[in-house]
Amino acid sequence: MKNIGYKSMIGIMAAFGICSIFSTDFNLAYGASKPTVKVKLNHNTYFYNKAGKRVGKDKLLKNETLQINGSIEKLSEDKKYYFYKSRATINENKNYVYSPDELGLYAYKEKCWVPYTIIKGKAYYKTSNNRFIKVMNVKDINNTALLATSGTVKIKKNTVFYDSKGEPTKTKITKGKQFSVNKYVNLKPQMAINLGYYRVKGTNKYLYAYYVDKPRVPLEYVPKSTKSTYVNLMKNTVIYNGNGTVKLQVDLNHMPNSWKVDELRYIWNPSEKKAELFYHIDNSDPWENSRGGYISASDVIYAGGPKLLPINTPQTANTPQTAEKWQ
Incomplete structure (x- = not known):
């Protein structure tokens, strides 16, 4: 019997509508490329x-x-x-x-x-x-x-160890030393400009990321577990009052640029004709002039604490008594 090639056989099977049944077996039998x-x-x-x-x-x-x-x-x-x-x-x-x-x-x-x-x-x-x-x-x-659960960092500038609160200790470390690390965490979520800290494996000592050469395969950045939720500013923006008027202008180069927030909700934006997500700044936030305001979720980044879910939906965001002022 004349030998029938792989492609010819698949073509014959397709003509009879049976390719889907036997395609897996033929891929194996005829050595089709692996994924x-x-x-x-x-x-x-x-x-x-x-x-x-x-x-x-x-x-x-x-x-x-x-x-x-x-x-x-x-x-x-x-x-x-x-x-x-x-x-x-x-x-x-x-x-x-x-x-x-x-x-x-x-x-x-x-x-x-x-x-x-x-x-x-x-x-x-x-x-x-x-x-x-x-x-x-x-x-x-x-x-x-690609991420890794552990790696090695090298000290690029004389520094010290930090404690679990992100505070410097008196133990000095000289440039060139290497450490095995197994956690990359934000120990100070209330600070907007924070590069994070690497935990030295098997200890409760931390290295500030600014002073080390990062691992070849990066570790996942883990926000600090806190009871309050924090967000950090990513670009210049404004904070609104509850009625849609401007409460405060904020920018990356000046404080405040980090806030404690307690709510995430959709608010209708008439000028854009769509609902947008806003964080409500906690009334106990350290920055008194920001308290009670709303800041766009697209202008900040989550920094730590419980992750908030929207308390409403885009369809229910259009509140007549306030929406007309959000423009």
Whole structure:
């Protein structure tokens, strides 16, 4: 019998409407290509074999892209290397956009990974021809930043350790020392200009991010757990009174630029003809001239504390007695 090629066989099956039934079996039988994912490198890298030994002299350069074997999977357990797959779209202002009836406003991230192989204690992604690259040399997966649960930082300027409240201690650290870190946290959410702190693994000591070279694969930035919710200013804007009049103009270069907030609600904007999200500034906020005001959620970034959900919907945002003044 004459040998029938893979493509010819698929064409015959499609003609009889049975391709969908047997396509998986034929992909396996005829060696169809395995799924791959695009990655971008954060560092020059070599290829390695399954024993973790360098193969040849070929080298990939920083910021090059390549395909690794595997597919993106939802992560059900902790892994050192992971990333977040967004469940929402992003508009031109880099804000997450949701359907009007979506209540889970902040449930927009799904923790994922592309399975990797551990060889002699190090993680590798498999590429073609049974070659491997180190996971730590990967910057992003499908244009989404790769994250790690731990890493190494190097002191770039003489500094000191900080305590769990973000206050400096008297213990000095000299330039050039390296530390293993396993947490990157905002210890002072009430401060708008704050680069965060790295926790030294196995201790309660912290390093201010300004004084260290960050890990090759970044750690996830974790807001400090507080009973109050804080937001920080991202761009110059205004704070409104409850009736829509301007209460205060604020900008990045002057205080206040961080607030304690207690409510998130949609307010109708007649000039834009749409409902927009606003935070209500707590009446106990440290900045007296800001208390009780409203600030656009698109002009600030969440800094810490419980994440607030809107108390209303866009459809119920048009309040006749106040809406006409919001323009």
